[in-house]
Amino acid sequence: xxxxxxxxxxxxxxxxxxxxxxxxxxxxxxxxxxxxxxxGKLRDKQTPSGYTLDxxxxxxxxxxGHPFIMTVGCVAGDEESYEVFKDLLDPVISDRHGGYKATxxxxxxxxxxxxxGGDDLDPNYVLSSRVRTGRSIKGFTLPPHxxxxxxxxxxxxxxxxxxxxDGEFKGKYYPLKAMTDAEQEQLIADHFLFDKPVSPLLTxxxxxxxxxxxxxxxxxxxxxxxxxxxxxxxxxxxxxQKGGDMREVFRRFCTGLQRIEEIxxxxxxxxxxxxxxxxxxxxxxxxxxxxxxxxxVKLPKLSTHAKFEEILTRLRLQKRGxxxxxxxxxxxxxxxxNADRLGSSEVYQVQLVVDGVKLMVEMEKKLExxxxxxxxxxxxx
Amino acid sequence: xxxxFTRMMTGRxxxxxxxxxxxxxxxxxxxxxxxxxxxRRRLYPPSADFPDLRKHNNCMAAALTPTIYARLRDKTTPxxWTLDxxxxxxxxxxGHPFIKTVGMVAGDEESYEVFAEIFDPxxxxxxxxYDPRTMKHPTDLDASKITSGMFDEHYVLSSRVRTGRSIRGLSLPPACSRSERRxxxxxxxxxxSGLKGDLSGRYYGLGEMTDREQQQLIDEHFLFDKPVSPLLTxxxxxxxxxxxxxxxxxxxxxxxIWINEExxxxxxxxxxxxxxxRVFERFCRGLKxxxxxxxxxxxxxxxxxxxxxxxxxxxxxxxxxxxxxxIRLPFLxxxxxxKKILENLRLQKRGxxxxxxxxxxxxxDISNLDRLGKSEVELVQLVIDGVNYxxxxxxxxxxxxxxxxxxxxxxxxx
Numbered sequence: 001x002x003x004x005x006x007x008x009x010x011x012x013x014x015x016x017x018x019x020x021x022x023x024x025x026x027x028x029x030x031x032x033x034x035x036x037x038x039x040g041k042l043r044d045k046q047t048p049s050g051y052t053l054d055x056x057x058x059x060x061x062x063x064x065g066h067p068f069i070m071t072v073g074c075v076a077g078d079e080e081s082y083e084v085f086k087d088l089l090d091p092v093i094s095d096r097h098g099g100y101k102a103t104x105x106x107x108x109x110x111x112x113x114x115x116x117g118g119d120d121l122d123p124n125y126v127l128s129s130r131v132r133t134g135r136s137i138k139g140f141t142l143p144p145h146x147x148x149x150x151x152x153x154x155x156x157x158x159x160x161x162x163x164x165x166d167g168e169f170k171g172k173y174y175p176l177k178a179m180t181d182a183e184q185e186q187l188i189a190d191h192f193l194f195d196k197p198v199s200p201l202l203t204x205x206x207x208x209x210x211x212x213x214x215x216x217x218x219x220x221x222x223x224x225x226x227x228x229x230x231x232x233x234x235x236x237x238x239x240x241q242k243g244g245d246m247r248e249v250f251r252r253f254c255t256g257l258q259r260i261e262e263i264x265x266x267x268x269x270x271x272x273x274x275x276x277x278x279x280x281x282x283x284x285x286x287x288x289x290x291x292x293x294x295x296x297v298k299l300p301k302l303s304t305h306a307k308f309e310e311i312l313t314r315l316r317l318q319k320r321g322x323x324x325x326x327x328x329x330x331x332x333x334x335x336x337x338n339a340d341r342l343g344s345s346e347v348y349q350v351q352l353v354v355d356g357v358k359l360m361v362e363m364e365k366k367l368e369x370x371x372x373x374x375x376x377x378x379x380x381x
Numbered sequence: 382x383x384x385x386f387t388r389m390m391t392g393r394x395x396x397x398x399x400x401x402x403x404x405x406x407x408x409x410x411x412x413x414x415x416x417x418x419x420x421r422r423r424l425y426p427p428s429a430d431f432p433d434l435r436k437h438n439n440c441m442a443a444a445l446t447p448t449i450y451a452r453l454r455d456k457t458t459p460x461x462w463t464l465d466x467x468x469x470x471x472x473x474x475x476g477h478p479f480i481k482t483v484g485m486v487a488g489d490e491e492s493y494e495v496f497a498e499i500f501d502p503x504x505x506x507x508x509x510x511y512d513p514r515t516m517k518h519p520t521d522l523d524a525s526k527i528t529s530g531m532f533d534e535h536y537v538l539s540s541r542v543r544t545g546r547s548i549r550g551l552s553l554p555p556a557c558s559r560s561e562r563r564x565x566x567x568x569x570x571x572x573x574s575g576l577k578g579d580l581s582g583r584y585y586g587l588g589e590m591t592d593r594e595q596q597q598l599i600d601e602h603f604l605f606d607k608p609v610s611p612l613l614t615x616x617x618x619x620x621x622x623x624x625x626x627x628x629x630x631x632x633x634x635x636x637x638i639w640i641n642e643e644x645x646x647x648x649x650x651x652x653x654x655x656x657x658x659r660v661f662e663r664f665c666r667g668l669k670x671x672x673x674x675x676x677x678x679x680x681x682x683x684x685x686x687x688x689x690x691x692x693x694x695x696x697x698x699x700x701x702x703x704x705x706x707x708i709r710l711p712f713l714x715x716x717x718x719x720k721k722i723l724e725n726l727r728l729q730k731r732g733x734x735x736x737x738x739x740x741x742x743x744x745x746d747i748s749n750l751d752r753l754g755k756s757e758v759e760l761v762q763l764v765i766d767g768v769n770y771x772x773x774x775x776x777x778x779x780x781x782x783x784x785x786x787x788x789x790x791x792x793x794x795x
Binding site for chain 2: 007009010011014018019020021022048049050054058061062147148149150152153177203204208209210211213
């Protein structure tokens with residue numbers, strides 16, 4: 001249920017030019033891709049659940065973006081959005097995901113044994129390791145669009161699935177609206193708690209509606225496996241631990257995901273996936289694997305090196321501050337993770353992180369000794 | 382005099398006629414009553430979608446029952462606006478234990494009718510028992526009836542009257558599409574360009590103004606900003622900002638119109654000093670002229686005799702009028718009876734930054750509490766009489782004399 005009268009049939013009486021958004025000051029993928037022709041072709045369409053083109057683009061219209069940061073500027077309201085509005089979303093996807101074509105196929109590989117190494121990142125530099133992804137439950141609309149009834153069933157199914165896990169995955173669910181103060185403080189101290197979105201990128205897409213109804217956090221007793229329910233996606237799944245054993249983090253990630261998926265499938269509600277786009281998520285930027293695997297790593301010298309950005313680009317990695325997206329680095333510690341999501345598998349993307357971080361730590365050590373690193377700079381991956 | 386050409390340009394009649402025909406055209410394009418929609422209704426009965434309002438303190442939460450929700454959930458206005466869209470802002474903003482917000486908005490004129498079962502009790506709650514089913518709202522914009530409208534300027538720093546007007550046939554800010562919003566801008570700006578004499582002025586589109594113009598408008602306290610209050614953003618009123626938003630003011634800078642902020646139009650008459658009568662006179666004159674100018678082109682304001690002028694928020698129905706002053710009351714500010722005096726006079730105090738701001742020092746924004754059930758003339762007279770009483774109290778306290786709490790002004794609560 002979007003807000004704004006995107007179901008207003010009377011607007012069809014106005015010409016395309018009269019309804020077309022003013023994108024002259026905008027810098028996002030949607031604004032680049034949307035033409036009057038595409039708008040005219042799609043504006044009277046809706047998905048079976050009633051999501052319209054204006055719903056898809058509202059967040060991009062409301063958030064012109066930044067000259068330096070290219071946001072996506074559109075969201076899906078359901079699985080069918082990616083089909084009904086493909087004339088807009090295909091070029092957005094292609095632009096965001098390195099030229100990915102409408103005919104390309106995406107490979108899924110959650111077999112952690114295919115990962116080489118990854119258990120020996122130097123803990124003197126690599127402070128923590130983390131892998132996250134998202135999953136959408138088939139048969140329900142997505143957070144920008146879903147009704148309270150749908151969101152509550154997603155929560156119910158998630159609780160059933162998660163509380164049935166055992167062994168290393170035995171844990172507990174904390175619904176946002178029924179948390180005690182003590183529970184809340186603990187979750188904040190563990191850096192597990194998510195807040196009502198304040199980013200206008202999310203609020204303008206309707207993702208904060210009815211907060212905190214049917215939102216919650218589940219984590220295992222060991223505090224190494226965490227699931228967010230009904231935040232920006234139906235599920236966000238996170239595996240993490242201190243230190244540099246990315247291999248173990250990835251093992252737990254894959255194992256946990258597969259267990260959860262089995263339970264959802266038993267209820268005839270598997271995950272949204274297709275062989276072209278991989279896992280279907282709310283934001284086109286998270287299609288494919290939806291995976292962000294990364295570390296918090298100390299690179300005070302390398303980060304000030306003239307070639308730092310170039311090295312990251314060649315390794316297909318990106319840097320963020322330790323507060324996550326849109327934050328700055330503190331004390332030379334960076335969040336380094338894979339830049340790609342679509343067009344390569346989970347194993348491949350985590351391998352890039354493992355190999356790339358290993359190399360950068362070697363570079364950091366060289367720079368500490370006052371040596372040059374030019375010979376170590378890799379070719380473009 | 383409008384000719385047929387101008388009528389075509391911004392002619393409301395054409396839009397209405399097309400809209401009537403659109404129903405049959407649209408069903409060819411869109412899956413309106415599809416099998417998918419019917420299936421969803423079966424899977425999700427109203428009880429599945431009923432919001433959790435247990436922590437809420439707003440008029441909507443107090444009035445909405447599962448029964449009402451069940452009856453209204455699947456209804457739509459002719460614009461396809463739904464109950465869930467009306468109440469979203471109230472679900473998302475539980476409110477404050479001390480401040481009872483309204484918690485719902487209208488998407489169009491028909492919302493108040495289609496969803497009357499929830500709007501009526503909310504209106505009753507907010508407007509002191511006013512019952513839209515049985516009562517009529519009086520409209521009176523004859524400023525000549527005002528008496529004693531000149532305040533002691535030792536106390537009163539400025540005087541102001543504001544209201545809102547909606548253009549019939551176009552959706553309201555929570556619901557409007559970009560083309561509708563641009564139509565509102567076109568219709569109103571064209572009408573305003575017809576104002577003459579002391580009312581003639583110019584328009585500044587929010588997206589097109591120069592930095593210098595912007596700074597000037599800020600310095601004069603004319604400029605409005607993109608809404609940040611979650612009460613407004615959760616209702617979708619900030620969509621597409623700053624598209625088709627703007628400010629018009631006359632050359633004398635005492636008559637000002639906001640376009641496409643929280644309502645289609647907000648009309649403000651103001652000036653420094655205490656001449657409330659002149660402020661209201663200009664207000665009425667300007668409003669009547671604007672109405673005449675849009676009528677020439679086949680448009681009119683949303684109004685009916687049950688609810689008066691139709692605006693986005695139910696709290697602004699009736700007159701939509703807030704008449705007030707900025708006034709210094711250093712003695713009264715410290716008197717414990719101040720609150721009760723205001724209450725009995727049907728006045729409210731705000732900080733000089735407007736709604737939800739705190740008063741700094743001894744200067745207050747004092748205005749009428751009520752909007753619906755009393756006419757514009759009645760309300761402005763009430764403010765004038767009330768402010769004069771407050772000034773009397775202040776003078777008495779200055780002289781060390783005692784003051785009296787006045788008897789409460791009668792309401793129509795049943």
